[in-house]
Structures are given as structure tokens and as C-alpha cells.
Amino acid sequence: MRVAIFASGTGSNFEAIADNQRLQQAGLEIVQLVCDRPQAAVIEKAHRREVPVTVLAPRQFENRQAYEQAVVAQLAPLAIDYIILAGYMRIITPVLLGTYPQRIINIHPALLPDFPGIHGIEDAYRAKVSETGVTVHYIDEGVDTGPIIAQATVPVKPNDTLATLEARVHAVEHQLYPAVIYDLVQKNN
Numbered sequence: 001m002r003v004a005i006f007a008s009g010t011g012s013n014f015e016a017i018a019d020n021q022r023l024q025q026a027g028l029e030i031v032q033l034v035c036d037r038p039q040a041a042v043i044e045k046a047h048r049r050e051v052p053v054t055v056l057a058p059r060q061f062e063n064r065q066a067y068e069q070a071v072v073a074q075l076a077p078l079a080i081d082y083i084i085l086a087g088y089m090r091i092i093t094p095v096l097l098g099t100y101p102q103r104i105i106n107i108h109p110a111l112l113p114d115f116p117g118i119h120g121i122e123d124a125y126r127a128k129v130s131e132t133g134v135t136v137h138y139i140d141e142g143v144d145t146g147p148i149i150a151q152a153t154v155p156v157k158p159n160d161t162l163a164t165l166e167a168r169v170h171a172v173e174h175q176l177y178p179a180v181i182y183d184l185v186q187k188n189n
């Protein structure tokens, strides 16, 4: 199964997927990293693993659609089966969705439909819930609204700081995302 990973930041999920031996053995090929931020740490992580990188800064394009058309043009020759969003901080438009229908997945650091948006962990922490979690879902035109593929819960402990909770949520992401992608690879074979 050939995938492009889209990321904007640190790339710990990229790393968890790229370094997962079982996934590689099952036939996952990360053929491209697409990044919208030239300074993102994930770029170096891709270089180190010899994953080809495309950096496209959205502000060089007239609008979102034009930006995504450029992304689609980059990916077209690569015969991508799935797009894996891993901390990609942009809304996906119908340009990409129409090109890869039901083929774009995302990971969100909360139990959707609770705490959508970019501060999923912090919002759960501030709401003082006793349990939060991680969701992997298909992308649709909304923000964190597409059909859910898998979820895992994460306890919030009474003495948690935001940092300790973040670390616990991220650790679960790094387990859940490769596991979901493994299932996709099996179905795609």
C-alpha cells in the first residue's frame, strides 16, 4: 500500500509510522511526505529515513484550492492509495477529497465528537474530564467530523498537568495510528 503522509510540525506520529517494522513488512510504502511549513521538524525526520519530501507553502498560492491543486499534481504520478494526515494543520478542501475519496485519514488527540479543533488535549484537560483519548477517522469536509475508524481511551489522572496528559495521549497515538494503518494495509493487499 502506497501512502503519502501530510504533516506540519514535530512529526512524532510520522516517526511512529515510519519506524514500525510490522507495517513495513506488511507492505506499507511511505512514498512522500507533504509538508506546508518549511521549518517543520518533521522534514528532517523524513530526510533521515530517505522519505522524499514535498514542501509547499500555502501562502505562495492564490487560495486553498490552488494550493491543493499543486499538491494533487505532485502526488498524481505516485499512485498513492491513501493519504495519512499526521498533525497536518490545514483544512482539506474538495480538491483533495474528490481526488482521494474515502482515502484520507486523520488522527485527532481526543475522543471525537468531543473536543474537535486544534486544542483537543488542552480542551479536555480544562474540561476536567476523567477520560479522554485518541480518534482515527476518515476526513470529510468538516473539521474532525468524518466517520470514525478507531478510538482508544486515555485516563486523566487527578495530579496530571497538561504536559503529563499530553505525553500520555501522544504515546497512545503512536500505538493506535500504526495499528489502524496495519489493518488498512491488510485490506488493501
Ligand code: GRF
Pocket: 007, 008, 009, 010, 011, 012, 013, 014, 086, 087, 088, 107, 108, 109, 170, 173
Ligand atoms: C497529534 O497530537 C495529532 O493528533 C494532531 O497533531 C499532533 C501532531 O503531533 N493532529 P506530531 O507532529 O505527530 O508529533
